[in-house]
Amino acid sequence: MGDDTNIRRRDVLTASGAGALALTAGCVTSTDSTATETDSGGDGNGGATATETDGDMSGEPYSIGMVNSLTGSLSAFGQRNERGMELALQSIEDAGNIRGRPLDIIVEDSESQSQAGVSAAQKLVNQDGVPFLIGAVGSGVSLAIYESVIQGTDVVQLSQNSTGTELTEFPGLLRMSPTGSTQSSALANIIADDGYDSVALAWVNNDYGQGLAETFRSEWDGDIAYDQPHDQGQSSYSSTVSAMANSGADAWLFITYQPEFTSMAQEAYSNGYEAQYYGADSVAGPDVLSSTPEGSLEGMKIATPSAAIDQENYQNFASEFEDAYGEAPTSWSAFAYDCVITAALSIATADEFTGAGLQATVRDVTRPEGEEVFTFAEAMDVLGEDGSASDIDYQGVSGPIDFDENGDPVGFLQILTVQDHEYVQTGTIEG
CATH class of the missing domain: 3.40.50.2300 (Response regulator)
Known part of the structure; x- marks a missing residue:
């Protein structure tokens, strides 16, 4: 795509509705939400097919999913998520992508309701085969997705905005925003x-x-x-x-x-x-x-x-956000941004692009045992060619993450x- 990629990507986002969008660092294409298979080739359990882990997919995108509130009572939060997600994709692209491969995010609408959220997650996991799912906004929607779709699989679920206290009781359900x-x-x-x-x-x-x-x-x-x-x-x-x-x-x-x-x-x-x-x-x-x-x-x-409004990486994020959208970001945009970066770092440090592989790295890339890094580019510099998840401690624009045993972050x-x-x-x- 040409030099006007970023403008077109934002234009498409503001026009998005109940249908799905596939967002890639560097490109955006509409997807058919009724499709039963994508080019990434899901295995029906949130894992990649063998061809995705055999090393012959150089340059092909890594595809993950997001369930977002594009419509309904929480759509204001959904818009903020989209904007944070877009800036994260741009930062990944600017750093050379994930070892040369772009990150693609297939977005589905929860309509701010549990039933629609579960349907969206089922499509992403069972048809698109994503091993990593960002979602959702409402706490009840996130929990319904976990109990109906994620639990019992290896798929990683990381909620961008849910603050409900009951999520603490489900340690397999990670979240970026602190408990309410x-x-x-x-x-x-x-x-x-x-x-x-x-x-x-x-x-x-x-x-x-x-x-x-x-x-x-x-x-x-x-x-x-x-x-x-x-x-x-x-x-x-x-x-x-x-x-x-x-x-x-x-x-x-x-x-x-x-x-x-x-x-x-x-x-x-x-x-x-x-x-x-x-x-x-x-x-x-x-x-x-x-x-x-x-x-x-x-x-x-x-x-x-x-x-983390006093951190330099947040201030840079806020400046980029204002340049792109003409207004200051909210914490919800920051949480969505960090979900995307955490997913990308999990992929970069995993042995294979599968749910099991990402389960092994998603918590470690933000733990305090590693070297503090404040951007995706910094993290990739520290990792080099053969670094591991424990080598880095990603300090998000939303602050230190450091998921605890319940999947809750520092807040x-x-x-x-x-x-x-x-x-x-x-x-x-x-x-």
């Missing part, structure tokens, strides 16, 4: 430090909401005057906000998603309800600010997973406060 229990604990401390002893708690009725709400209850020493779930996608949440107002609590905590919180905030404002708002990461976003009245969220505090949190209808960082916490 750190958010719940931080929010309990913040609300108490702000002088409140009673809170109204509204949480989305799925694994993500249930897990974070449970952790908050265990960490909160005060009174919980309202504690009820709500479903996604309702046309109105007036009953939720009126019940929160009638509870008498001056602090309201929202553990839900952007569309649901936006409706709640709009309805609370129109009814004249006033409270100090707090939220988990999934309620924050530019669409929330643009869809709520000026001043309606003033002073709201949100605990959200943070990238950092930012505290964001809404000031003049903008999110302002007002603190950081190490998880």
